[in-house]
Amino acid sequence: MNSPSPDLQALALPTVRDAFYHFMREVGCRQIFGNPGSTELPMVRNFPDDFKYVLGLQEACVIGMADGYAQASHNATFVNLHSAAGVGNAMGNIYTAFKNQTPLVIVAGQQSRSIQPFDPYLHSRRAAELPHPYVKWSIEPARAEDVPLAIRKAYHIAMQQPRGPVLVSVPADDWDKACHPLMPAQVSQVVAPDPAQIQMLCGLIQESRRIALVVGAAIDREGAWPEVVQLAQACHAAVFAAPMASRGSFPESHSLFQGFLPASSAAIRELLYGHDLVLVVGGPAFTYHVERDTEGSHLPEGATLAVLTDDAEAAASVPQGFAVQGSVRLGLQGLLRGLVERPAIEPPKVPRRPVPAVAEGTDPISVAFVLQTLSKLRDPRDIVVEEAPTARVVMHQYLRIDEPGTFYTMASGGLGYGMPAAVGIAMAQPDRRVICVIGDGSSMYSIQSLWTAAEQGANVVFVVLNNRRYAALKRFSGVLGFAAGEKLVGIDIPGIDFSGLAKSQGCFGEKVDEWGQVEAALSAALQRQGPTVLDVAVA
Structure with a gap:
């Protein structure tokens, strides 16, 4: 007759929490971006001294910061989200991370296994299905002992090309359970073409x-x-x-x-x-x-x-x-x-791209003048993060990108990415200046990111192109064939004081209302340590 298996805890094995942090160390990840709730507290209990927890004030901000950090650090970033509601709040930027092909390991909380049969408060029903279809893989492991292996698998799936976000749902009572240590494993992340x-x-x-x-x-x-x-x-x-x-x-x-x-x-x-x-x-x-x-x-x-x-x-x-x-x-x-040497024919003449006309200073200030001035003042190695849909065509003309790793925007079209991504990128590249060119409407999707920027001392200049409306909708109405002067609703957003919002969250904030102020304000902002918000009133 077989003897019963010894109790895992009695063998002084590591806890699920121990194994999790040990694995993070192995893959070079010592930062967690998060916004925790009650079901996540056991994960961060006795948080290791050699790790850093980066707090965001809303889950979409957390994912955006982690996205920027992962892209700029070239490694997957770990994220801590609350159960169902927290993952739901984050879904817009999870969608963007999926489209950006950004490797994120999202560890989401879940109610304790012992009370799940009673549909408890904060229970995430079918937690692995919630983030679909915008994660590469998601799971809630069947047993606590399986959590470390699931997280390791999630990391490697996130890092394999094409990269992308993954999610592991972990019940609150799993973290203190004992488990066997993970065996070493190396997994290829790159596959060569045929x-x-x-x-x-x-x-x-x-x-x-x-x-x-x-x-x-x-x-x-x-x-x-x-x-x-x-x-x-x-x-x-x-x-x-x-x-x-x-x-x-x-x-x-x-x-x-x-x-x-x-x-x-x-x-x-x-x-x-x-x-x-x-x-x-x-x-x-x-x-x-x-x-x-x-x-x-x-x-x-x-x-x-x-x-x-x-x-x-x-x-x-x-x-x-x-x-x-x-x-x-x-x-x-x-x-x-x-490729062997091409046939000896006269190569086709490729015309040079036209140089844009010089943007003159006017009041109200033109977007072209702001971006032309910024192009003149910035270091070519400065990193530009863009989320200003109306200004992007103008930006392509006046703010040219000539260095690798110096331009980021969202591949999804979903707003709320740019501001937190700029913070994450600045944290991953602390020796570089980050410039976030963002619309006034876009910034309000994740304005809470300014608090984290101030807390982390992120060297970011946020240039808010404030036209007091969702101007992209006005422009796109013409693409869709709306008649000139046809009534549009839901596009005007006057009266927001972005410099005041910046100051209230610990950042330097300044209003720029006249074209003659633009160069001095941008020059000072690019020299200042920590985050700056320039609220630029544009036509």
């Missing part, structure tokens, strides 16, 4: 005479700027940024850079007209924001589409042409090795 497919792509490039190279966010995520610049120069390619790209992926002052593809099928075909190969690297082939004008080709007549992406879903969604899946950086390196 060499045969790379060679086929080399063949397409060799046969083409006029190539358009469309660059996406994965180039910056993988640190592949040198490779993509070398490929563009070898192919004499005209380079375009992919529609709605969330990272800068090519030096915008380079002679081959042609600008940004809009999220419109007709405009994309027009801009790519005359090219026989459209090579999309590191992003989805096409992202549209308005209804397509035709059911025919997504490309101009005579063009072939080829895509190199780390995202299996993006590869499967290619509407025509040829797709290769795998690490973008390794794929670019394979292309550069495989």
